[in-house]
Amino acid sequence: MPLQGNLRDFSTTQLLNLMNLSGRTGTLTIFEGIPTGEKDAMQNEKMAPGEVKAKVVFKAGKLVHALLNGQASDLVAVLNKAGKLTDQQAAIIRERAKGTTDKALAVRLIGANYVTKADIVNSIQQYTLDVVYNLMSWREGPFRFEDNVLPDNDIIMVPIDLENVIVEGARRTKNDEELLNNIPNLDMALKFPENPKEKFKGIHLSVEEWRVVSFVNPKNTMRQIAKANNMSEMEIRRIVYGLQQAGLVDIVPPLGADGKRVTPAEAQSRSTGSRKRRTQPGPTKDVVTKLIDRIKSL
Amino acid sequence: MQTVKMVITGPFSSGKTEFIKSISEIDVVSTERDIKEDTAEAQEKEQTTVAMDFGRITVDDDLVLYLFGTPGQRRFDFMWEILAEGMLGFIVMVDSAKPETFREAKSILETFRAYAPTPYVVAANKQDHPDAWDPEDLRIALRIEPEVKLLPCVAKERDSVRDVLLELLYTILEEMD
Known part of the structure; x- marks a missing residue:
C-alpha cells in the first residue's frame, strides 16, 4: 500500500x-x-x-x-x-x-x-x-x-547518504512549533542507538551538536544537557531533533541514579524537589497469569 | 474481590470505544455524546466519548479486569490522569490510516508515560483500511523504541483485540521478572 x-x-x-x-x-x-x-x-x-x-x-x-x-x-x-x-x-x-x-x-x-x-x-x-x-x-x-x-x-x-541531509535540514528548521511538537518534553533523556560508531561515520556535526552528543547518557535529561551547555530550550530541541531524525540518538525516559527508569514527571520533581507521586503495590505475577489464561479463552 | 485496571487511550476516532466493545463481557458503559452536526468531528463519527468508556472481563470470583477508554479529544484531557491512576498497563490506539493524528498519538503516549512507569503497547488500528500505514512505518513515524511492542490491530475484530491485550499482559509479566 x-x-x-x-x-x-x-x-x-x-x-x-x-x-x-x-x-x-x-x-x-x-x-x-x-x-x-x-x-x-x-x-x-x-x-x-x-x-x-x-x-x-x-x-x-x-x-x-x-x-x-x-x-x-x-x-x-x-x-x-x-x-x-x-x-x-x-x-x-x-x-x-x-x-x-x-x-x-x-x-x-x-x-x-x-x-x-x-x-x-x-x-x-x-x-x-x-x-x-x-x-x-x-x-x-x-x-x-x-x-x-x-x-x-x-x-x-x-x-x-541521508543522515547528513537530515541534520542539515534540521539546522535550517525555523519552525519552532514543529520542534515543540516533536520534542515536547525536555525531561526525557537521550541514548545512542545500536552501533553508534557505525552511525556516526561520515557525519559532519557542528561544535554545538558535538557538545550535546558528549552528554548523551540515559541519566541526563535534555533539560540538564541544555543547562550544562548554556543552551536555550529551542536550541537544544533543534539539535536533538536533527540528531534524532538522522537516527543518531533516541529519546528515552531517564534513568535514576540507581540505574532504574524514572518517569519524566519524577525526573522533573527530582530537579525541582516538588510533586510526589503516590505509588501503589501492583498485582502479583499470579494475577497476571490468571488474566492471560482468561483472555486466551475468549 | 481484586480488580485490575487497564487503560485504552489514543487520539479522537482512533478506535478506543470499538476496542473495548469487541472484548468486554458487558455492554460497554459509555459516556458518548452526539457530536454537533456542523463540527469537524461530525464528519468523522456521530458520537464521541466525553468522560470514559468502561468494559469488564471477569476472571473468577476473586478477580476482575476493567478496561477504561479515555476521551480522545484534548478538551477532556483532565480525565486522563484520573483514569491512569493505578493502571496495570495501557494501550495506545493509533488510526493507521490518518497520519494527521500521529503527532497527537505520540503526544498522548508521552503524557501517559509521564503519569507512571507502567508497561504499554501501541496498537496500529484500522489495518484493514486501504490507506493504512504499515506498522513498521508507524514505528518510525511515532519514534517508538524497538523494545516497545507495536501491534497490528483491527479493533472491530475480537481476535485482534484479544491478541493486543495478551501482548500487553506478556509485557507486564516480562517487566515483573
Whole structure:
C-alpha cells in the first residue's frame, strides 16, 4: 500500500528519516494541495492531491534523484547551474544532443573534455540536495510514496547518504512549533542507538551538536544537557531533533541514579524537589497469569 | 474481590470505544455524546466519548479486569490522569490510516508515560483500511523504541483485540521478572 499523507502532519525531514531507517526504494511525489471543503481528524482542511510539485527518488534508503516540477533537471541544465557549462555551451550542446539520454551525453561530454566524471557527480549531487533542502521548507502539500517505482533508466542517479541531509535540514528548521511538537518534553533523556560508531561515520556535526552528543547518557535529561551547555530550550530541541531524525540518538525516559527508569514527571520533581507521586503495590505475577489464561479463552 | 485496571487511550476516532466493545463481557458503559452536526468531528463519527468508556472481563470470583477508554479529544484531557491512576498497563490506539493524528498519538503516549512507569503497547488500528500505514512505518513515524511492542490491530475484530491485550499482559509479566 502506498504511504500517503500531508507535509503539514509529517514533514519532509520526517519522511527522509522514514526512507533512511526503512531502507526504502521508490518515488516520493509531493502535490499541490486542493482544498476539499472537508475537515480531517485534527480539524484541518482536508487536501486532495493536485498537480505534481516535486519528486524525490530513493534507492535502498539513499537519496538518488530529486526534481521540482517546472524546473529543468536534465544533465545540461544541472551542469549549467553548477557553472560547469556556460549558457552558450549549454545552448549548443542542447541543440546538438537532442534525443540523447543523460547517460550517453555524460559519456560524450567527458570524452570531449568538457567536464570530468567528478564534475558530473558533484553537480548532480548538489542539484539533488538543493531540491531537497528546498522541500524541507515546505509546510503543506499532500504526498504519496510508492515502493519500487523508479524513473527511466536514462537518468543518472547519484546515491547520497541521508543522515547528513537530515541534520542539515534540521539546522535550517525555523519552525519552532514543529520542534515543540516533536520534542515536547525536555525531561526525557537521550541514548545512542545500536552501533553508534557505525552511525556516526561520515557525519559532519557542528561544535554545538558535538557538545550535546558528549552528554548523551540515559541519566541526563535534555533539560540538564541544555543547562550544562548554556543552551536555550529551542536550541537544544533543534539539535536533538536533527540528531534524532538522522537516527543518531533516541529519546528515552531517564534513568535514576540507581540505574532504574524514572518517569519524566519524577525526573522533573527530582530537579525541582516538588510533586510526589503516590505509588501503589501492583498485582502479583499470579494475577497476571490468571488474566492471560482468561483472555486466551475468549 | 481484586480488580485490575487497564487503560485504552489514543487520539479522537482512533478506535478506543470499538476496542473495548469487541472484548468486554458487558455492554460497554459509555459516556458518548452526539457530536454537533456542523463540527469537524461530525464528519468523522456521530458520537464521541466525553468522560470514559468502561468494559469488564471477569476472571473468577476473586478477580476482575476493567478496561477504561479515555476521551480522545484534548478538551477532556483532565480525565486522563484520573483514569491512569493505578493502571496495570495501557494501550495506545493509533488510526493507521490518518497520519494527521500521529503527532497527537505520540503526544498522548508521552503524557501517559509521564503519569507512571507502567508497561504499554501501541496498537496500529484500522489495518484493514486501504490507506493504512504499515506498522513498521508507524514505528518510525511515532519514534517508538524497538523494545516497545507495536501491534497490528483491527479493533472491530475480537481476535485482534484479544491478541493486543495478551501482548500487553506478556509485557507486564516480562517487566515483573
